[in-house]
Amino acid sequence: MNDMPTLGRPPKRVLRRSVILLLMVVCVLLAVVGARRHHDAAVVPVPPVVADASVPEVAARPPSDELGRAGLRKVKVDLSGPLETALVQGLGSELGQRLTQTVVRQLAWWVQVPKDLLRGDRIELLFEERVGQEPLVVALRFRSHKLGREFKSFRFVAPGAQFGHYYQPGGSELELRLIDSPLDDYDQVTSLLKDGRDHKGIDFKTPVGTPIRAPFEAVVVRKTWLFAQNGNSLELRDVATHRAAIFLHLSPLPASLFVGAAIKRGDVVAQTGNSGHSFAPHLHYQLVSPKGEALDPFVIHKTMRRKLSPTDLALFNAEMQRLEHLF
Ligand SMILES: [Zn+2]
Secondary structure (H helix, E strand, O other), X not given: OOHHHHHHHXXXXXXXXXXXXXXXHHHHHHHHHHHXXXXXXXXXXXXXXXXXXXXXXXXXXXXXXXXXXXXXXXEEEEOOXXXXXXXXXXXXXXXXXXXXXXXXXXXXXXXXXXXXXXXXXXXXXXXXXXXXXXXEEEEEEEEEOOOOEEEEEEEEOOOOOOOOEEEOOXXXXXXXXXXXXXXOOOOEEEEOOOOOOOOOOEEEEOOOOOEXXXXXXXXXXXXOOOHHHHOEEEEEEEOOXXXXXXXXXXXXXOOOOOOOOEEOOOOEEEEEEOOOOOOOOEEEEEEEOOOOXXXXXXXXXXXXXXXXXXXXXXXXXXXXXXXXXXX
């Protein structure tokens, strides 16, 4: 019995050895075939990639059309879903997302975003891509099914103006202006209460150091709380209505501004900044009812729409024509 297993082993070992040998042969064969295939693939002729010596190495392709010469790009979207999805599909995620943000800022002056954007609405844009900055929309056409008409806006820098703004045909500004505004001028409103971002205030894009005026006769309620979030901040209470005005992301506040101080309407109380949870210089302006509800400054304040002077309107019309031609 003892011998049997011993005697029985050699054939198995031989068999195992043969199997191993066979497997090795197969492996070697496969490897050779694989290598040949690989080699074959490598020797398949590929189109020559050597550049024509007369062409400069950096492919500075000359602009092929007027749009390129103007440094602009064009995009057209017929909405069949979210605007961002369409722009991301057409332009890639980073540019698509950033462009959506800038476009929504304009659309929000005409309709409520996103609920009033309907299937079949058409949005056409001319924009400038800018390195390290958000894209700059210079012309926008928006055909709205909800309102049954087309809207247009064009960016224009009036002579002597600190900022370029968006104007509609006829020369009226796209954005409304607050009367008794905390800022005399600014670059752009970058967030409205009705722009779908669930944000409690208005954001005004403006350089650090822009003076902030009290929108009403007020008393200083508090200074700089929750710094990591709000940065330097200020709350005023309206003497007449007991509403609060909250200003966030300011430059450091003067020591002379103390809690309880009485402020007249129009007094400069602070300067804008970029402090706290803020990604770019801007002013966050928020109105709060005595019950603590967020109020829309564009509803509470009286508003007006600025119009270009006749001289500026002539220049704007020329710019509008130039841009319309590029669509
Ligand atoms: Zn804000």
